[in-house]
Structure formats: C-alpha cells, structure tokens
Amino acid sequence: xxxxxxxxxxxxxxxxxxxxxxxxxxxxxxxxxxxxxxxxxxxxxxxxxxxxxxxxxxxxxxxxxxxxxxxxxxxxxxxxxxxxxxxxxxxxxxxxxxxxxxxxxxxxxxxxxxxxxxxxxxxxxxxxxxxxxxxxxxxxxxxxxxxxxxxxxxxxxxxxxxxxxxxxxxxxxxxxxxxxxxxxxxxxxxxxxxxxxxxxxxxxxxxxxxxxxxxxxxxxxxxx
Amino acid sequence: xxxxxxxxxxxxxxxxxxxxxxxxxxxxxxxxxxxxxxxxxxxxxxxxxxxxxxxxxxxxxxxxxxxxxxxxxxxxxxxxxxxxxxxxxxxxxxxxxxxxxxxxxxxxxxxxxxxxxxxxxxxxxxxxxxxxxxxxxxxxxxxxxxxxxxxxxxxxxxxxxxxxxxxxxxxxxxxxxxxxxxxxxxxxxxxxxxxxxxxxxxxxxxxxxxxxxxxxxxxxxxxxxxxxxxxxxxxxxxxxxxxxxxxxxxxxxxxxxxxxxxxxxxxxxxxxxxxxxxxxxxxxxxxxxxxxxxxxxxxxxxxxxxxxxxxxxxxxxxxxxxxxxxxxxxxxxxxxxxxxxxxxxxxxxxxxxxxxxxxxxxxxxxxxxxxxxxxxxxxxxxxxxxxxxxxxxxxxxxxxxxxxxxxxxxxxxxxxxxxx
Numbered sequence: 131x132x133x134x135x136x137x138x139x140x141x142x143x144x145x146x147x148x149x150x151x152x153x154x155x156x157x158x159x160x161x162x163x164x165x166x167x168x169x170x171x172x173x174x175x176x177x178x179x180x181x182x183x184x185x186x187x188x189x190x191x192x193x194x195x196x197x198x199x200x201x202x203x204x205x206x207x208x209x210x211x212x213x214x215x216x217x218x219x220x221x222x223x224x225x226x227x228x229x230x231x232x233x234x235x236x237x238x239x240x241x242x243x244x245x246x247x248x249x250x251x252x253x254x255x256x257x258x259x260x261x262x263x264x265x266x267x268x269x270x271x272x273x274x275x276x277x278x279x280x281x282x283x284x285x286x287x288x289x290x291x292x293x294x295x296x297x298x299x300x301x302x303x304x305x306x307x308x309x310x311x312x313x314x315x316x317x318x319x320x321x322x323x324x325x326x327x328x329x330x331x332x333x334x335x336x337x338x339x340x341x342x343x344x345x346x347x348x349x350x351x352x353x354x
Numbered sequence: 355x356x357x358x359x360x361x362x363x364x365x366x367x368x369x370x371x372x373x374x375x376x377x378x379x380x381x382x383x384x385x386x387x388x389x390x391x392x393x394x395x396x397x398x399x400x401x402x403x404x405x406x407x408x409x410x411x412x413x414x415x416x417x418x419x420x421x422x423x424x425x426x427x428x429x430x431x432x433x434x435x436x437x438x439x440x441x442x443x444x445x446x447x448x449x450x451x452x453x454x455x456x457x458x459x460x461x462x463x464x465x466x467x468x469x470x471x472x473x474x475x476x477x478x479x480x481x482x483x484x485x486x487x488x489x490x491x492x493x494x495x496x497x498x499x500x501x502x503x504x505x506x507x508x509x510x511x512x513x514x515x516x517x518x519x520x521x522x523x524x525x526x527x528x529x530x531x532x533x534x535x536x537x538x539x540x541x542x543x544x545x546x547x548x549x550x551x552x553x554x555x556x557x558x559x560x561x562x563x564x565x566x567x568x569x570x571x572x573x574x575x576x577x578x579x580x581x582x583x584x585x586x587x588x589x590x591x592x593x594x595x596x597x598x599x600x601x602x603x604x605x606x607x608x609x610x611x612x613x614x615x616x617x618x619x620x621x622x623x624x625x626x627x628x629x630x631x632x633x634x635x636x637x638x639x640x641x642x643x644x645x646x647x648x649x650x651x652x653x654x655x656x657x658x659x660x661x662x663x664x665x666x667x668x669x670x671x672x673x674x675x676x677x678x679x680x681x682x683x684x685x686x687x688x689x690x691x692x693x694x695x696x697x698x699x700x701x702x703x704x705x706x707x708x709x710x711x712x713x714x715x716x717x718x719x720x721x722x723x724x725x726x727x728x729x730x731x732x733x734x735x736x737x738x739x740x741x742x743x744x745x746x747x748x749x750x751x752x753x754x755x756x757x758x759x760x761x762x763x764x765x766x767x768x769x770x771x772x773x774x
Binding site (some may be wrong): 184187206209221223227228234242287291299 | 678
C-alpha cells in the first residue's frame with residue numbers, strides 16, 4: 131500500500147519558557163486512503179506534532195516523508211509550495227479571510243498554485259462547494275455565514291488543489307453535535323469516494339472511534 | 355515564483371475593506387507631497403525673483419577709479435631705510451581724478467570681446483536739488499538710457515514716463531520718487547539742480563524712478579550721459595564708471611581680475627559685491643528643503659503607523675495565507691504593494707494638490723513698492739520638483755511599508771493558529 135506520510139524519529143524540544151522535550155522519537159505512517167485520528171490529553175504534544183507533519187513548524191529533528199519524498203530541511207519557499215499543492219488544512223477556528231467572498235476564499239490556494247486558468251479554478255471551486263451543499267453561499271462574504279458553514283467552506287478550500295492529505299486540528303472542536311457529525315460524514319465521504327488520506331487531531335472520542343485508526347499519544351510518545 | 359495578480363487582488367481587497375484608513379494614509383502622503391510642491395515652488399519663485407532683481411540690475415563687473423592711498427609710500431622706496439621699521443602718520447589718499455583714465459579706448463576694447471554682452475559707460479556726479487532757498491543733496495547719473503534698459507532692466511524702475519523720453523530730451527531728467535514727493539513735483543515740471551561748483555541748470559522732468567529703497571529714491575536721478583558731462587563741465591571722455599554684463603555670470607570673477615591688471619583700475623565682480631545676498635539665498639533654500647523634508651517624513655511615519663496597525667489586524671489572514679501555501683515573500687509583497695498603492699495614489703494626488711495650490715498662489719495679488727514689476731506672488735513650477743515629489747512619495751512609502759511587511763513575512767503561523 132502507498133504511504134502518504136511517514137515520520138521517522140521526530141524529536142522536538144521547547145527552549146522557552148523552560149527546556150522541555152515535547153516530542154520523543156515519533157515514528158508512524160499514514161497510508162493512502164486512510165482516515166486516522168490523533169488523540170491524547172492537552173499538552174501531550176499532539177498539536178505540536180500536527181504542525182510538524184504539516185510542514186508549518188520546521189524546528190525539529192528527524193525525518194518527514196510526504197509521498198515518499200523527504201521534506202525535512204527543505205527551503206521555506208518549497209515547503210509553502212508543498213502545503214499549497216499537497217496538504218489541505220482544516221482548523222478548529224474557521225480561519226477564512228473575512229473580507230473575501232466564500233468563492234474567493236475557496237479559490238485563493240488554487241490561484242496561488244496557478245496551474246489552472248481562472249475559469250477552471252472557479253469551476254472547481256463551485257463543484258467543491260456543491261459537493262458540500264453550500265453552493266448557495268458562493269457570493270456571501272466569509273464573515274457573514276454561520277460557524278458550521280464556515281467550517282464547510284474551509285473544507286472546500288482545503289480540497290481545491292486536490293491534495294494528497296487533509297490535516298485537521300480539532301475541526302469539530304468548535305461545532306455542535308449536528309455540525310460535528312456533518313463534518314465527520316464529509317470526511318468519511320471524501321475518504322471513500324475520493325480516496326483521500328486524512329489525519330485529524332481531536333478530543334472527541336465519538337469522532338475518533340469512527341475513524342479507521344486512532345493514534346494515542348501520551349507525554350510526547352505514541353502509545354498505540 | 356510570484357503570482358502578481360493574486361497578490362494585487364488580495365492587496366486591493368485589504369485596502370478597499372479598510373477604505374477609511376487607506377484614504378487617511380493616502381491623504382497623509384497627499385498633504386506631504388502637496389505641501390512640498392507648494393512650498394518649494396513658492397519659495398524658489400521668491401528666490402528666483404530676488405536673484406533676478408539683483409542680477410538684472412547689477413552689473414556683472416563694475417569698473418571705476420577708487421580714491422585710495424598709494425600702497426607704497428615714498429619712504430618704502432627709499433633704499434637707506436629699507437631694513438628699518440617705518441611709521442607714516444596721517445596718510446592721505448593719492449591725488450588722482452575720479453574719471454577712468456582712457457575710458458573710451460577701454461570701452462572700445464571690451465566691446466570687441468565675445469564673452470561680453472554689453473559695456474555701458476556712466477558718469478556719476480554729486481549735485482543739489484534746489485527748491486526755493488532749500489538745497490537737497492543728491493546724486494546724478496549720466497547714462498545711455500536705451501542701453502541701460504536693454505542690459506539692466508532700468509525701465510522696470512521708471513514708474514512714470516519712459517526712458518525713450520529721456521533719450522529724446524537732452525534737458526530731461528528722470529527724478530527719484532522721494533525727491534519728487536518732497537518737492538511736490540510732477541512729470542513735465544522743471545527742476546533746478548546745482549553742481550558743487552555752484553552752476554545752476556534747469557531740467558525738465560520726463561519721468562520718476564523708484565527702486566523701492568527709500569534712501570536711494572531720495573537722492574538718485576538720471577540724465578543723458580552727455581547732459582551729465584555738460585552739467586559738470588567735463589569733456590566727452592570723462593567717464594567715472596563702466597558697467598559690464600557678461601553672457602556667462604560665472605566668468606565675472608576671473609574677468610574682473612584680468613581687467614584690474616590690464617587697465618590699472620578697480621573692477622568689482624557681482625559675487626564680491628553681493629556676498630551677503632548669496633548667503634541669504636542659500637539659507638532660504640536650506641529652510642525650504644528642511645521644511646519640505648520634515649513634511650514628507652511626517653507623512654512617511656503616518657503610512658508606517660497605519661500599515662503596522664493593518665498587519666496586527668490581519669494576523670489571522672497572514673497565518674491562513676501562509677498555511678494554505680503562500681510563502682513569506684508573497685505575504686510581504688501583499689503588504690508592500692498596499693504601501694506602494696497608497697504612495698502612488700497619495701503622491702499623484704499630492705502633485706495635483708501642490709500644482710493647484712501653487713497656481714492659486716500665483717494669482718494672489720502681491721504689490722509692493724520695492725518690486726514695481728511684480729503684481730502677483732511669484733511661483734516657480736519646475737518639473738523637477740514634481741519628479742522629486744513623486745520619487746520621495748514612492749521612496750518614503752517603500753521604506754514605511756518595508757519594515758512592517760518584513761514583520762508580516764516573519765510571522766510564524768503556528769503561533770497565531772495555536773494562540774487562539
């Protein structure tokens with residue numbers, strides 16, 4: 131089976147406010163089409179790990195492979211390109227650009243990638259919005275829609291460049307149970323229909339138990 | 355790879371969504387540049403006018419015969435006392451005539467030189483204006499009226515009558531305005547003047563002269579050169595002053611030295627004669643530029659401030675842009691282009707405002723006795739000021755945008771995303 135993401139001997143130390151070994155020898159793989167969740171108590175280092183895996187944080191030792199390509203120690207411009215093309219983000223807080231319309235928010239990463247014409251990008255964005263049943267929001271400003279809708283727009287944005295991996299940082303942490311299950315079903319659907327790989331950090335047991343695999347973390351180590 | 359259309363569209367959305375702040379910043383630049391253009395064109399306009407006043411009516415080289423003591427007293431020539439310390443008390447000036455020796459040949463010679471635009475002889479004489487039993491001291495200049503007009507703009511200072519009128523009338527006089535007022539005289543009246551020797555001449559007033567300096571207007575009058583020579587009873591070769599105008603004013607110093615050595619006369623160049631005037635000009639220029647640069651720096655700080663605030667407000671946007679694949683450079687360019695758009699818009703508006711204000715100033719009436727030819731405030735709209743203005747707007751907005759945008763480039767998205 132193809133491996134999308136592989137971490138080898140990831141270690142990270144915080145120097146401030148006190149020296150602290152936050153991640154200790156992390157090794158794991160995410161296969162293509164796998165829906166994995168990371169669970170653990172607050173402060174166990176799961177978010178820290180997630181930001182390392184997503185290439186936003188480069189201050190660590192160890193090796194990280196995305197689609198079997200070593201991406202540790204690459205230049206920040208190249209990492210930006212990797213994030214743009216291969217990784218889709220969904221955060222706990224919605225993080226849309228509030229002054230732009232929903233459509234513009236979804237289109238922006240594709241415009242940055244600039245592999246398609248503007249018309250193709252717009253068509254893609256519309257089809258992603260349709261898939262998530264929010265095509266009626268297209269022209270609205272991102273600041274004028276509800277929290278559940280924002281999260282779906284964020285998912286549409288994460289999908290716009292057809293990434294290899296979706297990374298979620300408590301994507302349901304700020305949503306009610308109805309919207310949570312909605313988001314879960316979208317993820318499930320993406321995995322099954324599009325063959326996407328997903329890696330989600332969550333506190334929500336119910337959510338985690340429905341995923342393919344739970345990676346349990348404690349004190350900077352993976353225990354299961 | 356930089357994708358400009360995306361960057362500019364983000365910058366545009368940011369600017370338009372904060373239109374109040376944007377326009378405040380642009381207005382800061384506008385006022386800075388506008389004030390610079392207005393101030394600099396007005397100040398240099400005044401400066402040029404004052405320069406022209408002096409340069410137009412002042413000879414570039416003035417030749418005359420100075421009355422002064424001999425540099426070598428007889429005792430210095432006496433060999434027996436050569437190695438002793440000599441003191442001579444109450445030295446008197448050397449007896450010589452006021453006229454320039456061989457004036458006419460000198461004039462002829464100077465007129466053949468190519469770098470000299472014009473040479474005019476003058477006769478100066480001390481006289482008295484007679485009003486009944488009162489005698490007023492005065493000074494009379496014998497001139498070639500039309501040549502004076504051509505080279506030294508004398509007609510600008512003839513407030514009534516014309517220099518042609520003087521040229522045509524051998525018994526005519528152009529009288530200082532101050533004397534005319536003291537003696538209640540009008541153009542067409544007659545005035546009697548007397549020489550130091552007591553000879554009295556009646557002259558017909560053909561015009562009034564006003565320099566703007568009361569002390570001069572109270573004593574100075576003009577007659578034809580020949581009339582002046584006749585009044586003081588001298589021949590046609592009696593010339594007390596020769597005024598020279600050059601094509602290139604910068605040659606004045608060297609040429610005056612040459613003339614002094616060649617003809618054994620005193621020759622004073624315009625720079626020596628107007629040293630304090632030069633100082634005034636350079637200090638005025640200094641003040642103009644100091645004030646302008648201050649204005650532009652203040653405008654620059656305004657932009658810096660507003661952009662800084664904008665970046666704090668847009669922390670989330672910056673984090674999300676970086677997380678979704680925009681590089682640090684992209685983010686920096688987004689904010690830089692915002693600063694530059696503010697600079698370009700503000701700068702162009704500033705040029706326009708400055709131009710209109712300067713045009714407006716140039717229509718304000720400005721009448722002063724000192725400057726009879728000026729009716730409105732002088733304004734110098736040099737295209738160079740506009741180039742300097744827009745360049746400064748761009749440079750200062752670039753600098754004001756560079757520092758905050760570099761901060762935006764360095765923002766760590768993880769800190770922002772985790773911080774919430």
